[in-house]
Amino acid sequence: MNCFQQLAHALDIGPAVLATVTSITGSVPREVGARLVVDANGQAFNTVGGGAGEAKVLRQAQDVLKTGEKQFVEIDLSGAPQRQTQGICGGHMRVWLERWQGEAAKSLVDEILRQLQQGQAVTLVTPLDGANAPYLSEDAVEVDAAIAFVQTLQPPPMLLIVGAGHVGLQLAKVAHLIGFQVVVQDDRPEWANADLYPQASQILAEPIDNAITTLATHQNLYAALVTRGYTYDLEALQHLLQRTIPCQYIGMIGSEKRVRQVYGAIAQTDIPREKLATIYGPIGLDIGALTPEEIAVSIGAELIMVQRGGTGRSLSLNA
Structure with a gap:
């Protein structure tokens, strides 16, 4: 819930980028669903793991803020020789960057927060086609992971x-x-x-x-x-x-x-x-x-x- 509260504050300033870990392999510092928010001033909230990998996400987030072009960031933590790696944890992370803006985005964030604050779970579907906007589903849905990232957000303990x-x-x-x-x-x-x-x-x-x-x-x-x-x-x-x-x-x-x-x-x-x-x-x-x-x-x-x-x-x- 803290992440979406930060996103709500960021949207009061202007457009914001939401970075979401959509898949992982091996040993990595954060779990699938971990999120980071970058506001219109470039200030970041929360973390997707820190270090060089997160620095790469933050650099790409600046481009997404300017262009609105949704994209994946690949973070290589394998430590493999002769490869440009962002750490030595031993795994890989894939992070989806998307610009949120306008009244529709604010309304969506408000609804997410409303349900979580009432102690209710909420399912957020994030299409990965670069064209469609995130939306809420009343039920947990099964979607091809290549098409959309689906996560049921649990209310904070x-x-x-x-x-x-x-x-x-x-x-x-x-x-x-x-x-x-x-x-x-x-x-x-x-x-x-x-x-x-x-x-x-x-x-x-x-x-x-x-x-x-x-x-x-x-x-x-x-x-x-x-x-x-x-x-x-x-x-x-x-x-x-x-x-x-x-x-x-x-x-x-x-x-x-x-x-x-x-x-x-x-x-x-x-x-x-x-x-x-x-x-x-x-x-x-x-x-x-x-x-x-x-x-x-x-x-x-x-x-x-x-x-x-x-x-x-x-x-x-x-x-």
């Missing part, structure tokens, strides 16, 4: 922080830093407020059942239970585990004893036992964290692990 105490305060900072929309819930307005949580897009100083109802349709919801007590954990879990759209992640702070107590109480309800297996409790990765700041980093690392499909292992063990 939203982290619901249940409990506005010391850990919640630090976790909001970490979550915002790693790209999560932050929502804070606590029934104490003196704890849950915008002064303490400037990173939060929403402050829900209300009971947990009301808060979860507010977020009922969000498709990419993560929840961190960092409450002040067992009963608050239990109430939050009862509502979170019964969402029509399952949470991507539910983590619960506390000792192993506290976690077992909550599990035992949940087992007495009509919630299927297998749903307990989806809870990360105690929350976070084992890095020896003690302070609220360290615990927040531990939780943030686990959020990234779940979102990106990591293992949590030290990278040095893979060397």
